[in-house]
Amino acid sequence: MPQNIVVTTAIELTPEARGEVDFAVSKLTGESQVNYETKVDPQIIGGVRIAINGRVYDATVSAKLEKLINQ
Numbered sequence: 001m002p003q004n005i006v007v008t009t010a011i012e013l014t015p016e017a018r019g020e021v022d023f024a025v026s027k028l029t030g031e032s033q034v035n036y037e038t039k040v041d042p043q044i045i046g047g048v049r050i051a052i053n054g055r056v057y058d059a060t061v062s063a064k065l066e067k068l069i070n071q
Contacts, residue, residue, distance in 0.1 A: 005036035008049040012040055
């Protein structure tokens with residue numbers, strides 16, 4: 001079954017960072033090879049957000065700051 005995967009970062013991924021994202025997405029999906037769309041959104045400040053079929057794994061700086069503010 002094809003998966004809809006979107007990876008969002010604050011800046012364009014370097015080849016090294018892309019390798020790390022490839023590993024993380026493979027681990028999350030259980031598939032050895034995955035294709036995904038990348039998006040750049042400077043508002044997330046840093047970190048990465050991975051959306052797989054609507055489920056979001058958010059490890060962005062902006063999400064962590066928001067969590068701290070709302071505590």
